[in-house]
Amino acid sequence: MPELPEVETSRLGIIPHIQGQNVEKVVLRHTQLRWPINQELGVKLEHQTISTISRRGKYIIIKAGHGNLILHLGMSGSLRIVPVEMPYKKHDHVAINFSNGLSLRLNDPRRFGAIIWTETDPLQHALLKALGVEPLTEAFNDNYLFEASRQRKTSVKQFLMDSHIVVGVGNIYANEVLFAAKINPHRAAGKLTLADCKILVTNIKKILSLAIKQGGTTLRDFLSSEGKPGYFSQQLQAYGRSGLPCPHCKHILKTTRLGQRATVYCPVCQKK
DNA sequence: AGTGCGGCCTGTCCGC
């Protein structure tokens, strides 16, 4: 399940293969993703040249000619770069073929992903416009998180996962960050102190950047764009370790649900 | 405005 590090890894992985390339053909094999793919996508994209491949939150933005492709990998989406003649794999929904003989394939078994074509500023698109700050920028700091959390009754975990506050902190990293910060996931966001916020910000930046450096967390349905799995999963401390001993105090990690999502924490270490 | 939850999907795993 791609989180921000996986998305960034995918973005960096496809850049050398598609930047500056001309789109020769678009193949829509299955258009029913989170939203139906615009049937005109081929008409819009073909013969356009890819200029930049950027990212906002978990959205990848591919500039092609005068328009932009906004891409989201959802829960199970992945990108691959393969030779054009490579046979399709199951759940390859879209192929974008380039003049250099390579094909960008979007594979998404659960189809929670999205591909949107826009001819206006992609950052002003309804899906992107209201997004919170990027976690790896100066704008994301202890004061910002503290101010944003005032009066919020929701749990700190759900608060951190709210993309309108900060983007890129999904379930896996929310669990990891709270474990590292020794903060209980149930704690009301509004009760965080400035010092708590500082610890959270530090750990979010640290864990996300380390995961990006290592190529993202590998889960069973994620492959980076060149098919190489990442390595971060080998060092997850809390996520997926329910019932196993806490890496710090050896107490058994506990699992609950917050906002319908698996929440793993150490009842001894995470008392704050 | 903030909060909670249903819905979209398929692969995997578990119990019978």
Next chain:
DNA sequence: TGCGGACAGGCCGCAC
């Protein structure tokens, strides 16, 4: 071995 059901979860969109 086959089958049904629970579970996994990002994030929109709606109801309160």
